[in-house]
Amino acid sequence: MGEVNLTDVRKEYEDVVAVEGMDLTIEDGEFVTLVGPSGCGKSTTLETISGLTTPTSGTIEIAGRDVTTKPPKDRNIAMVFQNIALFPHMTVYENISFGLRLRNFDKEEIDRRVENAVEIVQLEGMLDRSPDELSGGQQQRVGIARAIVREPDVFLMDEPLANLDAKLRVAMRTEIQRLQKELGITSVYVTHDQEEAMTMSDRIAIINDGQLQQCSPPLECYNRPVNTFVAQFIGSPSMNLFDGQVAGEALDVGDFSVAYDTTGTPLVDGDRVTLGVRPEDIYLADDAGDIAHPSTPVAVTVDVLEPVGDQTYAYLLAETDGETTELLMSIDPDKEISEDDTIEVVFSRDDVHVFDGAGDAVVHSLVDPSAAADDVTVEGEA
Amino acid sequence: MSEQQYSGLTGRIVKYAIHNSTDVYRLGFWVGLVSFIMITLFPFYWLLVLAVTPDNQLYQMGIVPENFNVGVFLTVVQEYPLHHYIFNSILIATITVIVCITLGSLAGYAFGRVDFPGKGPLLLLLLVISYFPGIAFLIPLFELLTGSLSILGTPTPDLYNTPWGMVFPFTMLSLPITIFILTTFYSQIPDGLEDAARVEGTTRLGALFRVIMPLSAPGVVTAAIIVFIGVYREFFFSFIMTDGSPENWAVLVYGILNFQQQHTQMYNMMAAASLIGIIPIAVLVILAQEHIVRGLTAGGLKE
Incomplete structure (x- = not known):
């Protein structure tokens, strides 16, 4: 019913390329989130799907029809906007029924559908109000009701929660997820918040500089990022990245090195590499017994501690020969560590990612390199 | 500054104005308002006077109509x-x-x-x-x-x-x-x-x-x-x-x-x-x- 297909979509604005070589297939009923930093082209991508922008080249198919040059009204899509965009001169009822009235539905059919939609978003009894009499959350619910009432092929959501306060945002997040599962309508959701992307989506499409980096289920993006950009973008706080090179049977970062046999990988002695370790995969040397494959201990000094409650973020400095490397790790807040302490830490070698000189992933674990080499992921897999 | 400067009628007015600036502002406001209204509405009044004055008396017409010909x-x-x-x-x-x-x-x-x-x-x-x-x-x-x-x-x-x-x-x-x-x-x-x-x-x-x-x-x-x-x-x-x-x-x-x-x-x-x-x-x-x-x-x- 509602498959969306983008083939080699490119959008240029005067001298800026906003989106380039975008190939993306969204299955029927799937919830895909486009995520990336500001100005990465995620909203432009959504706009080309909605028809509010025509791509410079490439094709867009919705539900099997080529809609590349069709105006929004002929695409059978519905959209929820960041600035909510309710028509202020219409009541809630008129807002929700706007699209149906334009399509000359029967009065009874309109009433039935509006009632149904209002029930789904829990806004009963508000139909005669005007949008400015509603709270932010209620307004966004009206926006959602306006979208679902038309029973579209595809839902497009452009940062619908960005203008709501933090608490409401989390509540609405769950609500949108529940709604999407209930209705089973293909949804494309744009956000710059990786946490929103992780929690809501079936798959995440990570975009940077107008190009698709990776499109995979949330945990795969987290566990097997295809390049350093995805590795840093997904997960909070971000992954530690260390520049180093292959030195014999080890990856040398300068201040420390990690044993690794590169046989079976494309890496050869002397290659530049980037090591990626998530803060949650660094452990105190005392706890090395808890993990299966600890690395050799690295001596560091504690620079800054940031307690956030359930854990404490520790900014560490590893120093040798006057050069320092910064590390970020998360520690159990019960540990008695204070700033300026010198401690020893180990990495879980199962969870160390290695990226080549271009930033593309080589392996996602340093344990058993021959097995790991078999499922090397490189860019373009998506 | 001596009291000498405020002598005479003008002097007393100036003295009053300086010590009661609110009154002066209020007076200014009313003078402005009344002039504006007069300038705006006078043509209408004049049209009305002109209209109701019988045509044989038009040439000696004053500011107030002498005869009404509604x-x-x-x-x-x-x-x-x-x-x-x-x-x-x-x-x-x-x-x-x-x-x-x-x-x-x-x-x-x-x-x-x-x-x-x-x-x-x-x-x-x-x-x-x-x-x-x-x-x-x-x-x-x-x-x-x-x-x-x-x-x-x-x-x-x-x-x-x-x-x-x-x-x-x-x-x-x-x-x-x-x-x-x-x-x-x-x-x-x-x-x-x-x-x-x-x-x-x-x-x-x-x-x-x-x-x-x-x-x-x-x-x-x-x-x-x-x-x-x-x-x-x-x-x-x-x-x-x-x-x-x-x-x-x-x-x-x-x-x-x-x-x-x-x-x-x-x-x-x-x-x-x-x-x-x-x-x-x-x-x-x-x-x-x-x-x-x-x-x-x-x-x-x-x-």
Whole structure:
């Protein structure tokens, strides 16, 4: 019913390329989130799907029809906007029924559908109000009701929660997820918040500089990022990245090195590499017994501690020969560590990612390199 | 500073003024207000005095009427086709307003909401044209609209004694200001609302008429009023494009002028007709004012 297909979509604005070589297939009923930093082209991508922008080249198919040059009204899509965009001169009822009235539905059919939609978003009894009499959350619910009432092929959501306060945002997040599962309508959701992307989506499409980096289920993006950009973008706080090179049977970062046999990988002695370790995969040397494959201990000094409650973020400095490397790790807040302490830490070698000189992933674990080499992921897999 | 400086009447007044500045400000306010009201309303008062003064006493007329001839208002309405002139004026003004708002909306949408090359220069050109006095176009437009010219071998249509002979030049003269007002208002409507309308199923044009225009109601009404009043009181084209008979679409100002004949000048009649002619405009402004207020309070855009 509602498959969306983008083939080699490119959008240029005067001298800026906003989106380039975008190939993306969204299955029927799937919830895909486009995520990336500001100005990465995620909203432009959504706009080309909605028809509010025509791509410079490439094709867009919705539900099997080529809609590349069709105006929004002929695409059978519905959209929820960041600035909510309710028509202020219409009541809630008129807002929700706007699209149906334009399509000359029967009065009874309109009433039935509006009632149904209002029930789904829990806004009963508000139909005669005007949008400015509603709270932010209620307004966004009206926006959602306006979208679902038309029973579209595809839902497009452009940062619908960005203008709501933090608490409401989390509540609405769950609500949108529940709604999407209930209705089973293909949804494309744009956000710059990786946490929103992780929690809501079936798959995440990570975009940077107008190009698709990776499109995979949330945990795969987290566990097997295809390049350093995805590795840093997904997960909070971000992954530690260390520049180093292959030195014999080890990856040398300068201040420390990690044993690794590169046989079976494309890496050869002397290659530049980037090591990626998530803060949650660094452990105190005392706890090395808890993990299966600890690395050799690295001596560091504690620079800054940031307690956030359930854990404490520790900014560490590893120093040798006057050069320092910064590390970020998360520690159990019960540990008695204070700033300026010198401690020893180990990495879980199962969870160390290695990226080549271009930033593309080589392996996602340093344990058993021959097995790991078999499922090397490189860019373009998506 | 010694007390010496405040002696004499002037000195005492100055002293009072310095120590009671609030009173001085209040006095200034009232002097200003009363002068303004007098300047604004005196012409109306004078018209009234002129109208009710019997025509044989017009030449010694003072500031206060000596005799009341209220019948003049009845005479004007009953013996002259004043209603016909007013009807013509209202009709021509209405047509002009409709054409101006329609064309102005399209142009205002383009200038206010779409980026296209040459937008700046084009707006500037519009501004330049709008500053030309209408009278500068009088002769060429008269030629054009009375069938005296031929363009590429086709004679131009003869619009003399038709409403279109006036609607065309009025539209031309009023469009620039309409476009400027509507451009300003339309550009303030958030893009998201237009996008929402388009996704919901309108075309760009549909979004303009269903969402952007209703939300710009105060601007649209203001533009309409300005155009209507401008046309209603316009003289040059009204005078030149008809022969002055109400059957031939002569408008109110021509009708009033008709009281001034070769040997008689019925100033009291002219004054009475002028006062009656003001009524439709007054009613319109009062009605529209309500609409403007409603338009402003119904807004509440969320951005």
